[in-house]
Amino acid sequence: MIRFVDKGILPYKEDIIEDLPLSEKNKKAVDIFNNYKAHTGEKLLSHFNKYDIIPMSVPAACTDKLSPFDLSVNREYKEQLKYNFHDWYLAQVVPQLNKSY
Known part of the structure; x- marks a missing residue:
């Protein structure tokens, strides 16, 4: 998780800060x-504190209602994943069923 923070969150944070007015950079x-x-x-948590990041957690069983990514980006991704899985699964199962008869 530390690596994800270092490779993903911190560079994103720096990009956002770079675009802020000087009075907002701290x-x-x-x-x-x-x-x-x-x-x-x-x-x-101490790694977050070191880089002035306040971690906030979504309560259990509420991710699909309160997590911004689950309400936007992940929702579309999950729908596409399910759709593609169903297509793949049918492509695997139907030939097997046809062989049986």
Whole structure:
């Protein structure tokens, strides 16, 4: 998870800060995570603190209602994934069923 923060979140944060007016550059960032155990470890939390990132967790069983990515980006991705899986699965099963008869 630390590597994800270093390779993904911190570069994104720096890009956003770069576009801010000078008076806004010293603000803290907020990052929203689901309430997964790996997201709440002391090492990760101190890493966030080191880079002025405030981690906020979405309560269990509420990710699909409160997580911004689940409401926007992930929703479309998950729908496409299901659709493609169904197509793949049918392509695997139908030939097997046809062989049986």
